[in-house]
Amino acid sequence: MTNAATAEFLADLQDALPKGRFRAVKAGELDDPRGRHVGLAAVVATPHCVDEVSTIARLCHAAGVGIVPLGGGTGLVLGQVAHSGPAPVVISLERMTAIREVYPSENAMVVEAGAILHDVQAAAEAVDRLFPLSLASEGSCRIGGNLATNAGGLNVLRYGNTRDLCLGLEVVMADGTIWHGLKRLRKDNTGYDLKNLMIGSEGTLGIITAATLRLFARPSKTAAAVFVVEDPKSAIDLLAMAQATVGEGISAFELISGVGLDFLTETLPDLRQPFEVRPDWCVLIDLGVSAEAVPEEMLLALFEKALAAGLVSDGVISQSEAQRQEFWAVREHIPVGNRNIGSISSHDISIPVSRIPDFIPEGIAKLQALGDVRVNCFGHLGDGNLHYNVFPAKGLDRKDFDDIRAAVKKTVHDLTHAYEGSVSAEHGVGRLKVEDLERYQDPVKLAAMRAIKTALDPKGILNSGAVLRAAGAT
Structure with missing residues (x-):
């Protein structure tokens, strides 16, 4: 579109909707949360109902103008960040909150x-x-x-x-x-x-x-515990024991590494941690049960059984909801600690649970062969989802590793693929992992995905460049 055609289209779009349905881009709202890209927008539309979204889409489709839907802007794979090509119409759903x-x-x-x-x-x-x-x-x-x-x-x-x-x-x-x-x-x-x-x-x-x-x-009663384990293998064995002992009452089973706890000590020293001496590995277990059960007693029984089996060496069980929230505050601030340190490359991967104990040390060895780095491996162990993030050694800056950043990502993703895992466990593909999808995905699945995209969006206007490479792009 020429500048004049774009201006005419935007005028027609605004005429088709009630007043107050468009605004300027807010500072930072289309930026990559990791600070590497800035998104584009011809205009930000703020429809109030589905019919107004329909009107915007219909006019964009007729004119061949791209659309990028925008939610909370918290995505980490550039799904909401169209940083190249013609500026799209960004449709923010901020007014549709009912x-x-x-x-x-x-x-x-x-x-x-x-x-x-x-x-x-x-x-x-x-x-x-x-x-x-x-x-x-x-x-x-x-x-x-x-x-x-x-x-x-x-x-x-x-x-x-x-x-x-x-x-x-x-x-x-x-x-x-x-x-x-x-x-x-x-x-x-x-x-x-x-x-x-x-x-x-x-x-x-x-x-x-x-x-x-x-x-x-809603579970009638909840409790949480943090247990120290020797290594991820012990954590997985503990998970199996917990599922056999406690069953469906386990809501979450999180793996936490000592590196992540070190980052919290370095950058958030006022955050209370469960142990005075930092363990190399620990797990956070959250339990939700019916009124008849006593979750603290269930967690204590699990700890005693695991201690006898050599799976845990120390532990703390919440005695109040406030203490349970303290445990969760540690887990939920790990990404904050990561951001404060500044990662070289971050990876949202999933691995078959039984293969995680081999994957973690093999990956660390391969990465440390590339440079002086630290690996903060943490995440949702119960479903095999690891956040396997790579950071500079203490005293160094991530900018010192720009020359190996691509090699770090490829090393992690190649190993993930070799372990029959996924290079995107829960964050999506967005624009950040399009090449990874092409590299590691089954070609038959990719062909089917492209056929579906063509059938439902023949003009390629919906979030072009996300998930699948835009037509004609290299």
Whole structure:
């Protein structure tokens, strides 16, 4: 488009919607959270309803203008950061925040895509239900973005990814038509599963505007514990013992490394940690049970059994909700400590659980052969999701390692692929991992994905360049 044509299109777009539906880009809102890229936008649209999203999409489709959907902007793989090519229309769902309906007896609720995750959790709690998706960014991320990326988080072990928490969707397609799929059914075998196709597609196949979400009974009692383990193998054996002993009451099972605790000591010294002497490895276990059970006693029994088996050497069990939150504060501040140190390269990977004990040290050895680095390996051990992040040695800066950053990423991803893992466990592909997808993904799956993209978005206007390389791009 020429400048004149762009100006004419934007004028027509604004004329088609009520006043107050467009704004300027806010400082930093389209920037890569890691500070490496800045996103583009011809204009930021702030529709108030699905029909207004439909109007925007219809006009963009007719003019061949790109669209980038924007949720809370917390994504880490440039899914919301179109940093090259023509400036797109950014559709922010910030005005579409309504909790439309809550059905406690059905364990379901209907929410708009711009609803903040914390507000969704609160709406569930108001009717004595639980929406279990839990992320460090839950105070700012939006449910539409969670669905678009199939977010994981802390409770996947018990409740599954966001895909498992969704019953139906309302979606605006590339040409502006609306798919009204907000069903509350657990069973609906009526052809292709369009819902699960949209979830995880990162805004490349349609714009999610509302969702029907699954709710659960709230655990009557909760408790948490931090147990010291010798190594990841002991942690995995402890997980198996915990599942056999406690069963489905385990909501989360998190692996924490001593490197991550060191980062907290270095950058957040006022944060209270569970142990005076920093362990090399520990696990955080969270338990939610019915009224009849006593979670602290269950965790104590697990500790004693694990101690006798040589799987743990020390541990702390929460004696109050405040202490449980202190344990979680340590886990949830690990990414903050990471940012304060400054990573050379960060990796969201998944590995078959039984192979994690071999993967972690092999990866560290390969990375330390590249340079003087530290590896902070932590994450959701119960579902095999590791955040395997590489940092400069103490006293050095990540800029000192710019020349090996690509080699670091390739080393981790090559090894992940060799271990039959995934180079994107829960963050998505975005624009950051398009080349990785091409390198490691099954070619038949890639071909099918491209065919689906062409069928649903023939002009390639929906979040172009995310997940799949844009047509004609190299």
